[in-house]
Amino acid sequence: MRVSPVLRSAAAHAWRLLVVAVAVYAVFAVLGRFHELGVALFLGMVVTALLRPLVGLLARPLPRALAVAVALVASILLVLGVLALVGDAVAGQRRVLVQEFAAGVDRIERWLEGPPFRLDPHALTDLQSRIGGFLSRNRSTLLSTALTGAGKLVEVVTVCALALFCSVFFLHSGGSQWAWFCAQLPAGARPRTELAGRTAWRTFTGYTHGIVLVAATNAVLVGLALFLLGVPLSLPLALLEFFAAFVPLIGSPVALAVAAVVALAAKGPVTAAIVVALIVVIGQIEGHVLHPLVMSWAVRLHPVVVALSVIGGAIAAGVLGAVVAVPLVSVLWAVRQALRHRDGDGTRGGAGPRPHGDEDDGDGGRAVRLPGGADRRVAH
Numbered sequence: 135m136r137v138s139p140v141l142r143s144a145a146a147h148a149w150r151l152l153v154v155a156v157a158v159y160a161v162f163a164v165l166g167r168f169h170e171l172g173v174a175l176f177l178g179m180v181v182t183a184l185l186r187p188l189v190g191l192l193a194r195p196l197p198r199a200l201a202v203a204v205a206l207v208a209s210i211l212l213v214l215g216v217l218a219l220v221g222d223a224v225a226g227q228r229r230v231l232v233q234e235f236a237a238g239v240d241r242i243e244r245w246l247e248g249p250p251f252r253l254d255p256h257a258l259t260d261l262q263s264r265i266g267g268f269l270s271r272n273r274s275t276l277l278s279t280a281l282t283g284a285g286k287l288v289e290v291v292t293v294c295a296l297a298l299f300c301s302v303f304f305l306h307s308g309g310s311q312w313a314w315f316c317a318q319l320p321a322g323a324r325p326r327t328e329l330a331g332r333t334a335w336r337t338f339t340g341y342t343h344g345i346v347l348v349a350a351t352n353a354v355l356v357g358l359a360l361f362l363l364g365v366p367l368s369l370p371l372a373l374l375e376f377f378a379a380f381v382p383l384i385g386s387p388v389a390l391a392v393a394a395v396v397a398l399a400a401k402g403p404v405t406a407a408i409v410v411a412l413i414v415v416i417g418q419i420e421g422h423v424l425h426p427l428v429m430s431w432a433v434r435l436h437p438v439v440v441a442l443s444v445i446g447g448a449i450a451a452g453v454l455g456a457v458v459a460v461p462l463v464s465v466l467w468a469v470r471q472a473l474r475h476r477d478g479d480g481t482r483g484g485a486g487p488r489p490h491g492d493e494d495d496g497d498g499g500r501a502v503r504l505p506g507g508a509d510r511r512v513a514h
Contacts, residue, residue: 162450169451174293176458178300182308183342185209189305202305206298216373223369329476330469337468341461348424349379352386352416356393359412363405365397379420381456382440386420387413435464 165172185205192201303311312331316324357372365371371393378385390413398406421437435443440460447459 166451169454170289170293171296173454174296175300177294177297178304179338180342181206181209181297181301182304183339184346185301185305186339198306202302205305206302220370220373224367326473326476329472333468333472334465337465338461341464344425345380345382348420349376351424352376352379352420355416355419356390356412360393360397360409363397363408364401365393365405365409366400367396371396381453382425382444382460383421383437384444384456386416390416435460435467439463 188205189198189201192204196204316327316331319327353372353376356375357368360368360371371389374392375386375389378389381388390409394406394409394413397409443459443463444456447455447457447462449455451458
């Protein structure tokens with residue numbers, strides 16, 4: 135029986151795609167089984183990418199181990215100071231917040247009872263009594279859920295401690311660790327692996343620096359606007375905006391929607407409408423100014439690819455997947471482009487164009503910048 139060439143080609147591509155799909159599924163199954171380790175390594179690399187320039191600066195007058203310790207301790211103190219400032223702001227406004235929110239709920243009820251909604255005045259009262267009854271009937275279930283949340287908190291603290299532990303060694307001797315890993319590979323695979331590693335780390339570092347700058351800018355804009363509008367909890371809401379901006383396209387609108395609800399309860403519909411308009415303005419600034427200006431040199435992905443990556447990551451692994459998806463896709467794309475450029479030019483080792491990030495050390499070799507900031511000298 136004669137098989138059509140088109141069918142033969144389709145079958146050949148189909149079984150290869152099936153093998154790739156099985157391999158990808160196996161990788162994600164393993165990562166899902168040990169997701170705590172994956173999260174800790176990811177956070178450790180984020181800390182390394184953020185603190186590596188500071189450690190390099192401090193390592194000039196200080197021993198590198200002391201520079202790593204100073205940078206980490208200063209960063210921890212900064213984070214704890216910000217959290218303490220937020221907690222103090224919330225505690226100081228507690229009584230005023232209770233009064234404003236109580237008045238705001240009454241105002242919202244009157245607003246819903248009038249046109250155009252004309253809600254039954256007894257509906258909200260009945261809803262409040264139903265919520266109280268539900269809490270009374272399910273007290274034990276809620277208590278067990280709270281205990282489960284406490285267990286999750288212990289898990290989060292453990293992951294953060296492991297991430298900090300990993301970042302210490304990444305900052306101190308990440309270059310030597312990467313060199314050791316490359317040395318375990320066959321000689322023919324080392325040049326491609328080194329190029330892929332340099333490209334991946336450069337892209338990841340650029341994305342991390344860019345997204346932190348975008349998030350900080352959004353947080354400052356949101357905090358300043360909410361403060362000028364007199365919305366309570368402006369500092370905690372600005373901090374929420376900072377963390378939400380790590381989820382591109384989706385995080386900022388969600389955080390600002392929370393701010394709009396707070397503004398509605400505390401200041402009324404006019405202020406809430408202004409906050410909703412703020413969502414649109416900051417979204418335009420982030421999408422058309424900040425991302426193209428800050429991150430175009432490190433990440434070149436179409437907005438559709440970014441949106442699909444975020445949604446796919448959220449479906450696969452929740453909020454964490456939404457945060458990790460874009461840098462992961464960016465790194466994979468950058469590595470593919472670098473290897474394709476290298477193979478297309480027929481370059482190996484020192485021949486052909488040199489990847490960005492390699493610098494001559496002035497001694498007949500080149501200093502390869504590796505993760506963690508250390509250099510490894512490679513002969514031409």
